Amino acid sequence: MGFPGTWMTESESVVYRVVPKCACSTIGQIMFYSDHGTFYDGDVHDATEGMHKWAMEESQPIIEANVHEHKSYAFTAVRNPYTRVLSSFFDKICGIQRNGKRYRGNLVPLLIQKYGIEVGAPEDDFAFDQIRSFRRFLLFARDTIRFRRPMDPDIHWTSMSGHISTFIHNGGSYDHIFHIENFNEGMQVVLDNIKTRKKVNLEKIPRFNESEGHGPKRAHPVEAYFDDLSMHLVREIYKRDFDLFKYDYENPGNKMPTAEIDLDEVHKKLGP
Template sequence: MGFPGTWMTESESVMYRVVPKCACSSIGQIMYYSDHGVFFDGDIHDSKDKLHKWAQEDSQPLIEANAKAHKSYAFTCVRNPYTRILSSFFDKICGIQRNGKRYRGNLVPLLIQKYGIEVGSPEDGFEFDQIKSFRRFLLFARDTIRWKRPMDPDIHWSAMSGHVSTFIMNGGTYDNIFFTEKFNDGMQSVLDAIETPHRVDLNTIPRFNESEGHGPKRLHPVEDYFDDMSMHLMFEIYKRDFKLFKYDFENPANKMPLGDVDLAEVHAKLGE
């Protein structure tokens, strides 16, 4: 299995387990900058060198040796499950991707056909009933996660605990898990704990939100998208995420965590 989704600076100053839709573009660019003093020109997910990634074959032995020996400070970042799934919907389902096409080719036509989802288009200004369509998408996301039908779950809406756990299961140890909602504080706590070839000033670093601008804007407050049935589905899919990462299941309007992540609990529960 190894360490899928794991990135490490070339200097081996720090190691990061990517969790999709949780500030991963910003974190990757900060890691890249901390080694090279410049940002990657483009989406950091497209970089092929100057940042070790498990997806790059040459990087795998280095990442594996480092993670198993816990040589570098290791961290990840999590996000409120309500806002994360909404972000996935607007970016991946409704949005036009960087290549000018719909995400995963036939995925959106499948959703329109099987679940009656509408997504709008740039031509009509993305006009559609966002709440109705999102709730139908949530049913689809549940079906993929629970029964792997009509397809396997996608990394952008599969549970965060699943992503976080692979690092632990294969011999890694986290030193820090922080919140997207408190990004500067969390990222600063990582930078304070490591030494990097180039100093990073978080106050001057741009936000690299690669999904922004590809699709419709969210028109309603978060809580409007989640009725009683939607919340039931959310708990069915993301119960572990809410509990382990201390997010407020009862109140979708509260995006902030209720407490700090208990690293010992995460390692115990996700290492089983």
């Protein structure tokens, strides 16, 4: 199976396991900058040169050799499951994508038809009942993950532990996993442990939120979207994420982690 979702700098200074909706655009741009002294011109997910990615066939043997020998510092980042699944909804379901179209073509019409979800449109300034639609989306997300219907689950709302575990299962191990809620502190630990071709000053790095501005703005505080049933669904889908990455299930309004991540526990519970 190899190392899907793994990026590495050209200089092999650092290896990163991408977790969707966890600041991966910003992290990828920092990696690119650390080698080249400039940011990638465009969405770093589209970059086909200047860094190694598992999705590029020619990079695979280089990444594989590096990870199996643990030649470079390896890390990933996580996010509160409540804010992550909300972000997936607003970006992937409600938002217009980089190509000017809806995400995955027929996905939104399917959700409108089968789950009664509304998403609004740029023409009506995305006017719709966000809370009702989001809760219906959660049912859909749960159905894709638990029952693989009406489609297979999407990488943007599958659990973080699922993404992170493939790296361990296939022979990798992490040196660091940080919470994006404490982004600068977490990313600084990575930079302090690697040698970069170009100096990176995190205080001056912009945030690359490629999904921003292409869909509706969140109209309510996070906790307003989650009633008892929604919290139950989130618990059902992301229980392992809350437990392993130390987030507060009881209070959707508290996005901050409750403790440090125990790397040994992550390797033990997500390993083969």
